[in-house]
Amino acid sequence: MSMRVTQNILNSNMLFNLNRSNKAMDKYQEQLSSGKKINQASDDPVTAVRGMFYRSSLNEIDQYKRNSDDGLSWMTTTDEALDEVTTVLQRVRELTVQGLNGTNDPSARYAVAQEINQLKEHLGEVSNSQIAGNYIFAGTDTKTPPYRTDPAVANSSKEFRNTNQEKLELQVGSTNNVQINxxxxxxxxxxxxxxxxxxxxxxxxxxxxxxAGATDHLSKLDIQLDNLLKERSELGARMNRMELSMSRIDSLEVSTTRLLSNEEDVDIAKVIMDLKAQENVQRAALSAGARIIQPSLVDFLR
Structure with missing residues (x-):
């Protein structure tokens, strides 16, 4: 049994198709203005969820980048301080050898002692090196100078009083922590x-x-210099690891940004073509609709 198609059905179908065409045009225009495939989660929930995941990953990556930059700055400052300590100890060794020269009179040895004493005070300042208000040689007690007087003892001399041996670590990856101190x-x-x-x-x-006891200290100075070399070598290895992590983070940021772009960003050229095609569809629909709508009695009476 055939269904009778009335004028009202034809009119309703035409209006439905025109409305659908208008919605499509509105979607393309919104994509062109925003540059995004979706502008609200309901447009495509799956794409929206993936986009949220990639943006969350980029936020984590940004934090890792800040941590690695801060960590490398801390380690660079530490390495410079250790280099200065090494230079001072080498100078002290030269002075010690000079002071042990049997041709030196007491005044010459006194002068050597005074210079070494000044170098010792300078080492105290180096041990109090800071970065961003934090003492780099204080373990995790970064707000207290390690080289200081004893507040409980009147007129006490400055000494290296810090005993904090804790590691300072920064997270530079989901499973990657690097000791910076x-x-x-x-x-x-x-x-x-x-x-x-x-x-x-x-x-x-x-x-x-x-x-004559100063002769015993040349070997002790050598022990300290060897220890400095060991500490600088270990620090250098961690700095290399940090730089490798930074390179990996940069690569991860590029790839994640690309994935997010592929997921959310529109192909402008394609959207323009789709919009023009939809405009042609709408014009054709309007033209056909004008023929579908029957003339009214008033039109006949004109």
């Missing part, structure tokens, strides 16, 4: 008996008192 105890008190400062204090005392 060198605990000051490893550098300035590695022997647990006063370390570098005790060696220098004893050398100064021996030269001031004109005793």
């Amino acid at each position: 060198v605990p000051g105890t490893n550098v300035f008190n590695n022997d647990g008996a006063g370390g570098i400062f005790k060696v220098l204090t004893d050398i100064v005392s021996d030269f001031n008192n004109q005793t």
Whole structure:
């Protein structure tokens, strides 16, 4: 049994098709203005969820980049400080050899002792090196200077008093943490008996008192220099690891950004072509609709 197609059905179908065409044109125009395939989650829930995942990944990557930049700056500052400590100890060794020269009179040895004492004070300042207000040789106690007086003792002299050996680590990947610090105890008190400062204090005392004990300190200075070389080597290895992590993070950012773009960004040229095609469809629909709508009685009476 055939269905009778009335004028109202024809009119309704025409209006439905025109409305659908208008919605398609509106979608293409919105995509052109935003540059995005979807402008609300309901447009394509699956694409929206994937886009949220990629954006969340990019936020994590951005944090890893900041951590790696901060970490490398910390390690670079530490390496520069260790280089300065090495230079000072090498100078102290030269002065010690000079002071042990049998032709030196007491005044010459006293002058050597005074210079070494000044170098010791300079090492104290180096051990208090900071970055962004944090003491780099203080372990995790970064707000307290490691080289300081004892507040509980009146007129106490400055010494390296920090005993914090904790590691400072920064996360530079989902499963990648890198130690950025060198605990000051490893550098300035590695022997647990006063370390570098005790060696220098004893050398100064021996030269001031004109005793022969200074000869024993050349080997102690060499031990300290060897220890510095070891600490710098370990730090250098971690710096290399950090730089490799930074390179990997940059690559991950590029690939994730590309995935997000593929997921969300429109092909402008294609959208323009689709919009023009839809405009042609709409014009054809309007033309056909004008013929479908029957003339009214008023039109006949004109």
